[in-house]
Amino acid sequence: MLDGGGFPGVEEAGLELSHDIACYNDERRHSALAYRSPNHFETHLQTTSQMCPA
Template structure:
């Protein structure tokens, strides 16, 4: 976390929550807490697997992590 006066405190989280509100909630509601947890975890998993990020050279987060781990393993050898 950064100090309150810094404007970049939530800059990485804002796009995620914006997509979350538009795609998942869309004015609807959940019947119970279990349904809400299931939908939120599914949304996060899909977001990490599909959504491309310009900061990660237009890779999805899961692809970036795999590539990073492979590169790290090569450096150890």
């Protein structure tokens, strides 16, 4: 896509964007999340919150 390519339509562009975001959230580590990926941080947060009594 960086070499001047394009998408045939809006639906294809949306699919590519959602795929890129999913990959980014699986792999990219963030310093604000203790150097965890957003998905890993979310899983850890859910697991931890289930262990604490309400």
